[in-house]
Amino acid sequence: MNEELKKMLDSIKAKKQEVRDLCKAGKIKDAAKAKDELKELQAQFDLLYDLEQDKLDDMQQKAADGTAKKIVDQTKKIAGAFVNAIKAAVGKGDLSAEDKEILNSMNEGKDEDGGLTVPKDIRTAVKELRRSEDALENLVNVERVTTLSGSRVIERYADQTPFDNVDEAAEFPEVSTPQFEKIDYKVKKKGGILKVTQELLSDTAENIIGYLKKWIAKKAKATRNFMIIAKVREITKDAEVPVVGLDDLKKIFNILLDPAIALSACVVTNQDGYNWLDTLKDKDGKYIMQPDPTKPMSTLLFGKYPVKKVGNKTMPSVAVSGGYKVPIVCGDLKEAITIFDRETLTIDISSTAGKLWETDQTGIKVRERLDIQSVDEEAIIMAEHLIETSDGGAAVASIEPEEKKIYTQAEIEKLSREKIVALGTQLGYTMTATAADEKAAVVADFMQQQAAAQGE
Known part of the structure; x- marks a missing residue:
């Protein structure tokens, strides 16, 4: 059973306990509602479990006819050739004729940046690692592109333009001209240098690949988090909404956001903002942030809106006179922002560039290409809450x-x-x-x- 199914099972167990607790408390209507939610969760689990079983049956069939072994062997050969190419670049070995044939036959080969392209299986593993719990990439729309530049056309307010009434046998009227908007993208080069010791390059292919995957995933996640936050600030610049208490927050979801956006809205804030939200209480003294019954490790604002917490270093508060402002992003980031991802990774290797020779290290330069663009700027709102401090905000190291x-x-x-x-x-x-x-x-x-x- 995969991790997704295991998490769903935990959610089902938690929901069952919730139904029992509500029944004991005499809250029959709430218990009935929770039971309906339990049925929905169980139905989702059953569907996904069936798909997982189909996948398992397919794998077993491949194992029976030897196909799976061939795939695994080929994957290992490609990974081995990739590592051998890295070692050969710094004189740690030679590429065999088979390695050269594998590298030359790979579709990835080389791209516009030159260098050695990271094999697809390793790129897939990097992608899974970078999409960990603290990755903002999971909240925005991501589109794979195959060109360095291009455009997409979207229709504005399509759901707000109704059809006219039409009498029997009458001509259909012209529908008002839709408002189209062109979104251009141009993928940009992102990258950095990983300095590794000669000892690591002498290690096994498995250990070298494992080290590379973790490092690339960590940097790729940091890059995407930064790009997303920078785009959010760009979209909401000079339109920030000050919030003091509960009523201000409710106004954002009830009035300022479009109802269609509010249905799929979430909250993204830093540690400062999360701490403030987590201490807010209603008139009965109950905290307004509560655990999500379907996801025990997650929280909901007003029982509806998932709250995503990121580090203060990733999304800094802003020092102002008398204190600092904490950012609280409200809305649907998938509607607001799209990442156009080329989904390529290339590397270059050198042990002589810069001061690498002096320190007996090897530099691995990693590159990828992507772009980020705003699609619907009205889909998110930047709320700001002022936290007063006695030191006038000096305690906040705000670097933007x-x-x-x-x-x-x-x-x-x-x-x-x-x-x-x-x-x-x-x-x-x-x-x-x-x-x-x-x-x-x-x-x-x-x-x-x-x-x-x-x-x-």
Whole structure:
């Protein structure tokens, strides 16, 4: 049984207990409603379980006729050839004729960036790892594209333009011209340099691939989180809605958001915002944020809207005079934002670039291409709550990097070592230097990672 089915079973058990508890408390109507929800959960589980069984039967059939073994063997050969190519690039071995044939026959081969393309199976594993619980990518629309640039056309307010009444045998009237909007995209190069030791490159193919997958997934997730938050701030700039209490929050969902959007809305906030929401109580003294009965580890605002918490480093609060403003994004991010993903990963390897030779390390430059665009800017609202502090907001280390900005060395040198490392982390760079190192080393590391990310 896969993880999704296991989670659904946990939800079903929790819902059964909820029905029992409500019955004991004499809340029969609530218990009946919960029982209907239980039936719905059970029906979903049964359908997915049947699909899983079909998949298992198919795998067993392939195993019986030897197809599965051939697929596994081919996957291992491709992964082995990929690792051998990395080792060969730094003189740790030679590519065999079979390795060369496999690499040449791979559809991935090379792309517009050059370098060695990461095999599909490894890319798939990276994709699964980067979509962990704290990944904002799960909340937005993601579209795979095969070209570097293009466009999509969407119709505005299609659901708000009704048909006219038509009498029998009468001509059908012209429907009002729909409002179409063109969304252009142009995928941009993202990347960074992973510095690895010679000892790691001498390890097994399995360990090298495992290390690469975790590192790439971590950086890809940080990159997407940053891009999404930057786009959210761009969409909502100068239109932030101040909130003081419950009534302000209710107004956002009841009036400011379109009812169709409110039905699928969620809340995204940082640790500061989550803490504020988690302490709000209604007139009866009950907390307005409650656990989601179908997902025990998740919470709901007003019993309806899922709340997603991200770290303060990922989505910083903004220091202002007298305190700091915490961001609370309300709405449907899938309607608001689309990521156009080329779904390619390429790498270059060098042990002589920069200071790698001096430190006996190898640099693996990783690149991917994607773009992010707003689709429906009215689908989200940025709420802000002011938290007053005695130090006038100095306690908040608010760094809001600009995605497209190229920082000069002079600008970076003005920052403290801690802020340089924090800025690099927020931009998705792999900062090997730490705040404990000499400032010159931290500055040099940031500039090197920025150059790699720009494809220089």
